[in-house]
Amino acid sequence: xxxxxxxxxxxxxxxxxxxxxxxxxxxxxxxxxxxxxxxxxxxxxxxxxxxxxxxxxxxxxxxxxxxxxxxxxxxxxxxxxxxxxxxxxxxxxxxxxxxxxxxxxxxxxxxxxxxxxxxxxxxxxxxxxxxxxxxxxxxxxxxxxxxxxxxxxxxxxxxxxxxxxxxxxxxxxxxxxxxxxxxxxxxxxxxxxxxxxxxxxxxxxxxxxxxxxxxxxxxxxxxxxxxxxxxxxxxxxxxxxxxxxxxxxxxxxxxxxxxxxxxxxxxxxxxxxxxxxxxxxxxxxxxxxxxxxxxxxxxxxxxxxxxxxxxxxxxxxxxxxxxxxxxxxxxxxxxxxxxxxxxxxxxxxxxxxxxxxxxxxxxxxxxxxxxxxxx
Numbered sequence: 001x002x003x004x005x006x007x008x009x010x011x012x013x014x015x016x017x018x019x020x021x022x023x024x025x026x027x028x029x030x031x032x033x034x035x036x037x038x039x040x041x042x043x044x045x046x047x048x049x050x051x052x053x054x055x056x057x058x059x060x061x062x063x064x065x066x067x068x069x070x071x072x073x074x075x076x077x078x079x080x081x082x083x084x085x086x087x088x089x090x091x092x093x094x095x096x097x098x099x100x101x102x103x104x105x106x107x108x109x110x111x112x113x114x115x116x117x118x119x120x121x122x123x124x125x126x127x128x129x130x131x132x133x134x135x136x137x138x139x140x141x142x143x144x145x146x147x148x149x150x151x152x153x154x155x156x157x158x159x160x161x162x163x164x165x166x167x168x169x170x171x172x173x174x175x176x177x178x179x180x181x182x183x184x185x186x187x188x189x190x191x192x193x194x195x196x197x198x199x200x201x202x203x204x205x206x207x208x209x210x211x212x213x214x215x216x217x218x219x220x221x222x223x224x225x226x227x228x229x230x231x232x233x234x235x236x237x238x239x240x241x242x243x244x245x246x247x248x249x250x251x252x253x254x255x256x257x258x259x260x261x262x263x264x265x266x267x268x269x270x271x272x273x274x275x276x277x278x279x280x281x282x283x284x285x286x287x288x289x290x291x292x293x294x295x296x297x298x299x300x301x302x303x304x305x306x307x308x309x310x311x312x313x314x315x316x317x318x319x320x321x322x323x324x325x326x327x328x329x330x331x332x333x334x335x336x337x338x339x340x341x342x343x344x345x346x347x348x349x350x351x352x353x354x355x356x357x358x359x360x361x362x363x364x365x366x367x368x369x370x371x372x373x374x375x
Contacts, residue, residue: 036060044073070128111135143238157247170255179263181229182256183353187375189219220244260354263326264370267356292316294359294367297345301372306345308371310359312338319361326354347373 021029029035030043038055044062061073076092094106109119116132118139123130130141161167170178191214223242227234230252233245295309312319316338323332323345331350334343336359352375359366 109137111137145237155247170251171258174255176259178252179256179259182253184229185221186225187219188222189217191215191217220246260326264354267326267328292319292359292361292366294321294357294369296369297357297371301374302345302347303374304347306371306373307342308345308357309342310336311341312336312361314338316361318363319359321357321359323350323355323357326356331355345371 019031023035025037027035027037027039028041032042032045036042039057039060041059043060045064063071063073078089078091092107096104096106111117111119116134118132118136120138121129121132123141125141132139194214221244223234223244226244227242233248235243235245237243292313293311297306297308299306308321310321319336321334321336321343322330325331336343350373352373355371355373356368357371358368
């Protein structure tokens with residue numbers, strides 16, 4: 001009996017001094033006047049009790065009327081005062097599952113009101129957050145790494161001219177070499193290696209088997225090779241591996257297309273001045289006027305082999321298909337006959353790039369078309 005009375009007295013004493021209240025249901029209140037049966041542990045008065053009426057919470061904490069302060073409802077801090085290099089430290093651990101499919105959240109963050117901020121804020125800066133200009137579900141101040149597939153309906157990079165300085169047009173500094181640089185890029189197909197996770201405590205590495213890494217094929221560039229062409233597009237990560245900024249590669253590709261278009265316009269202009277024809281035109285052979293036709297090569301672009309189809313009058317003589325590079329240099333000459341309908345071009349006869357091919361019959365150019373040989 002004495003032990004029971006002591007326990008009761010201690011409970012009353014704690015309830016008075018620390019404002020802790022226990023209930024027969026097993027629920028506990030801290031600094032709250034009434035029991036809220038949906039919470040096992042309630043800390044503080046609830047500002048919106050009806051909002052939580054259908055939620056069952058293990059712990060619910062509410063901070064209200066704390067204007068002008070850092071209002072933190074739940075604070076998690078794990079670690080040591082000095083670096084120890086061992087163990088694990090987790091500030092907040094959230095695990096959820098086995099409820100309605102699509103509605104299981106390990107960590108849920110919600111921004112309320114009309115003020116700027118974020119539902120979830122992450123940073124490596126040693127302060128209590130930074131200014132967030134706008135309303136975001138998630139805001140990360142610092143390097144962010146996604147180990148897996150990142151899905152987004154759109155991707156936007158800040159590019160307002162008001163955010164930039166020391167601006168130089170690539171046209172002014174590349175001397176027409178952007179297209180050459182792009183053509184020098186080696187596009188590769190590959191698999192990623194299996195992941196190896198270091199274990200500092202055991203001084204070993206654990207191989208994480210991921211079947212997608214073993215079977216899924218990817219396309220891209222070698223960072224080491226690209227570094228020789230555009231070093232600013234290659235960054236070294238904190239793990240020591242090189243990465244490629246593919247987003248900023250897009251303006252480089254745009255510039256290369258502009259250069260290519262300019263070269264084509266210059267070449268077409270020179271051919272127009274020399275009286276060259278740009279469409280399939282009738283050719284007169286021994287009094288017979290019949291239309292000679294040159295078709296677009298297929299496939300185009302090609303990487304191994306392509307076919308150029310054509311049609312010639314039966315009495316045609318001295319007919320050829322000429323292949324030029326964009327500088328107008330003749331790269332290949334193929335004699336063709338009216339009895340034939342096509343020629344085959346093999347990739348090993350040329351180097352990757354853009355080419356023009358022309359059908360010439362009886363000394364007259366019929367038409368010129370473009371084809372692309374890829375890596």
